[in-house]
Amino acid sequence: xxxxxxxxxxxxxxxxxxxxxxxxxxxxxxxxxxxxxxxxxxxxxxxxxxxxxxxxxxxxxxxxxxxxxxxxxxxxxxxxxxxxxxxxxxxxxxxxxxxxxxxxxxxxxxxxxxxxxxxxxxxxxxxxxxxxxxxxxxxxxxxxxxxxxxxxxxxxxxxxxxxxxxxxxxxxxxxxxxxxxxxxxxxxxxxxxxxxxxxxxxxxxxxxxxxxxxxxxxxxxxxxxxx
Numbered sequence: 001x002x003x004x005x006x007x008x009x010x011x012x013x014x015x016x017x018x019x020x021x022x023x024x025x026x027x028x029x030x031x032x033x034x035x036x037x038x039x040x041x042x043x044x045x046x047x048x049x050x051x052x053x054x055x056x057x058x059x060x061x062x063x064x065x066x067x068x069x070x071x072x073x074x075x076x077x078x079x080x081x082x083x084x085x086x087x088x089x090x091x092x093x094x095x096x097x098x099x100x101x102x103x104x105x106x107x108x109x110x111x112x113x114x115x116x117x118x119x120x121x122x123x124x125x126x127x128x129x130x131x132x133x134x135x136x137x138x139x140x141x142x143x144x145x146x147x148x149x150x151x152x153x154x155x156x157x158x159x160x161x162x163x164x165x166x167x168x169x170x171x172x173x174x175x176x177x178x179x180x181x182x183x184x185x186x187x188x189x190x191x192x193x194x195x196x197x198x199x200x201x202x203x204x205x206x207x208x209x210x211x212x213x214x215x216x217x218x219x220x221x222x223x224x225x226x227x
Contacts, residue, residue, distance in 0.1 A: 016120060019066055023124050026058035038138065049095035051138030056098040059128060060105060063121045067109045143191040145200065146175070146219045152185035153212035161188075164210060168203045169194050185212075 034054040102125050109118035132138075147165075151158060165172040169192040176189040194200065200218070207213050 016116070019063075019117060019120060020124070022062045022066065023059050023121075026062040027055065027128060030055040030058035034138065047094075048136075048138035049093050052132050053094040053098045055132060055137070056095075056102070056125075056128065059125060060098060060102050063109075063117075063125070064101075064105050066117060066121075067105060067112060067114055142193065143171070143173070144194045144197050144220070145192045147190045147192055148187070148215075148217045148219075149207065149213055150185055150187050150215040151212055152214065155179075155186055157212070158186075158188070161210065161213065164206055165190060165192060165203075168192070168196075168199065168206075187215075 034051050037054060038051060106118050106122055106125075109115075109121060151161060153160075162172065162174075171193040173191045174188060175191050176187075178187040194203075204216065204218070207216055
């Protein structure tokens, strides 16, 4: 254990109590922000990987600053390495960015001879990643179905459609309403928490019979869907 805790060869000695405390506080604060995001998010698209990144990023950034230790040369090296990665690869997923940043920081910890910090940081980050994966943190089930359709009748008559949706669902939220000036009618999207998902065909048949409804399409309201 002494060999592990004395394996850093940086200019300034490393306090591993401070390292662990900083990463623990970053984890708790990031998780608090992630919980707030989950409960207050009301947009059309929701991504679990973004929620996980809200937890991983503070921990990784805390590790970054521990590795830098007010070393300006190392800070410029980090910027250069990350710029090269961003130039060579387009990362569309925020969780992918978290993984790339983590391996860069751990590599810099080894390159600056902070071996103990690299080992401790690896165990903490990997343990955190496995915890978030095993618990499926960030997953939420608020809706079963996303319903898109074109309403050719007047907007004031939309309650007729909403009454039909309410008969089949516990909760029906209008996620988007688009008025096309060059066409007659309105494109609307609803998110539905169905009373019985197995009766989705019955809902679609009733929609087909309702005057003013056409161009009906549906998709499962999965967490990773970008609508």
